[in-house]
Amino acid sequence: MATFELNTKTHFHARSNSLPSRPHPLILQCNEHLDRLKASHETSSSSSSLSHKLGGLQDLHECVEKLFQLPLTQEALGRESQENWVDELLNGSLRLLDVCTTAKDSLLHTKECMRELQSIMRRRKGGEVELRAEIKKFLTSRKVVKKAISKALANLKGTTRKCSMSLAHKDNHTVALINLLENVEVVTISTFQTLLHLISGTTQSKSSSWILVSKLMQTKKVGCSKLADERGFAQLDEALQSFVFFT
């Protein structure tokens, strides 16, 4: 695997002859997943690329899960349990559960409203008045979804930490672990931010945390995400609005 060779380079630390400081293979594997996710963000944020990215996140977190089964990791966490970064790790894990729930609820709510709209359209009885009323109902529900999403996005703002701490007296595995878990959270949250923006049909601002991601990953440039879908959430809202107000 050529990419493997390439990606591992940056994660090496200085080596000494007596004490190899090569990161554990699982850490390298996680970093590979991270690199892939980050690279895929430089393309568009259409729904198909996002769905692909969710798959990438699954792989990444599966790998992290394995990492927590390692005695080496368990010892490190046990030793460091009173440290700030472990607290932050726990908080971060709650944030992920939260944002995942928000995204899923928003989608399910939108889908439910879409179903009602579809059944009215299919029956086509009652004619226009009823259809318009149903569309207005849908747009009102979408407003509720958008509000929930913007609240969730506001809560996420500034949460992706970059804690300044001394890594001086920590062993290699602990340092690699801390760095990795921090990057995992940043990339995961960023993907969710993109997803939430897509669902609510709003464009993501340039100052998105993907810039932080690119800094963390030490890459030069990150593309600004666009709503690239022809038939996405934003376009549906627009089409329905113009149906109600201009026809």
Add this chain to the structure above:
Amino acid sequence: MTRKSDNINNLQNHLEDLESVIQDFVEGLETLFKRFIKIRVSLLKILNH
């Protein structure tokens, strides 16, 4: 009148497309949620040891 029904047809197609996109996302999120839970459980187990 035909333009209006064209319009409705378009909307119906749009809704169908989006429905499958939503389905795809929801499935992905459900899998991810399970992973998040598993990781949190392992983490708590380690720390309470």
